[in-house]
Amino acid sequence: PDSRQPLDGLQQVDQEIRLAGIRRLEANGLALEANEEWENAIGVYEEILKIDGDLQFAKQGLAKAKQRAQINQTLNTYIDDPDSLSAPATMQAATKLLLDLSRILPAGPRLIDQKSSLSRLLKRAATPLDVMLVSDGATGVSILRVAQFGAFQSQQLSLRPGVYVAVGVRAGYRDVRIEFRVAPEIEMKPIVVQCEEQI
Secondary structure, three states: OOOOHHHHHHHHHHHHHHHHHHHHHHHHHHHHHHOOOHHHHHHHHHHHHHHOOOOHHHHHHHHHHHHHHHHHHHHHHHHHOHHHHHOHHHHHHHHHHHHHHOOOOOOOHHHHHHHHHHHHHHHHHHOOEEEEEEOOOOOEEEEOOOEEEEOOOEEEEEEOOEEEEEEEEOOOEOOEEEEEEEOOOOOOOOEEOOOOOEO
C-alpha cells in the first residue's frame, strides 16, 4: 500500500496523455498554418498554451498566427472597399503593406491571390477617369475636398475612383448636394448640379 510505483505509473500515464494531446494540437496548428487559416490557428495555439504556458513553439506559433490574421484582415478591408484606396493616406498604407508582403516567404496561394488583387486595385485607384459636370451657368459648383469651380455650363475633370459629393449654391435658391461614384466599371453619365428650388 505504501509503494510509490502505482502513483508514479499513473503520473507517467497522465504525462503521456498530456504530451499526446499537445502533439495532436501542434499538428493541427501546423496544418491550419499551411492552409493559411490564421484565425483558427490562433485558437489552437491558445489551447496548447493553456495546457503548458511555457512551450516556445506555441508562443511563436501564436505570435505568427496573430500577425498573419491581422494582415489578412487588413488586406480584406482594402479588397472589399476598393474606392477607399483613392484617399492618399489609404493608398500609401496599402502600398507599404504590399511592399511588406513581398518579404513574407513562403507565401501561400491565399496570400498570393490577395497580393495580386490589392496590386490590381491600387493601379485602378491611381488611374483618373474623366467626369463631365453640367450646370446652368448660375449655380456655384464645388466638389468637396477637391475644388471650387464657380458657375459654368459644363466642365470636364479627371477624378480618381471613389465617392464624391458635389455641392451647388445659388442666391435665392435651396442648395443642392449630389453624391456620385467614379469607377471604371460603371458608365459615367454627366453629373448635373444646379439649384432649381427657389426659397
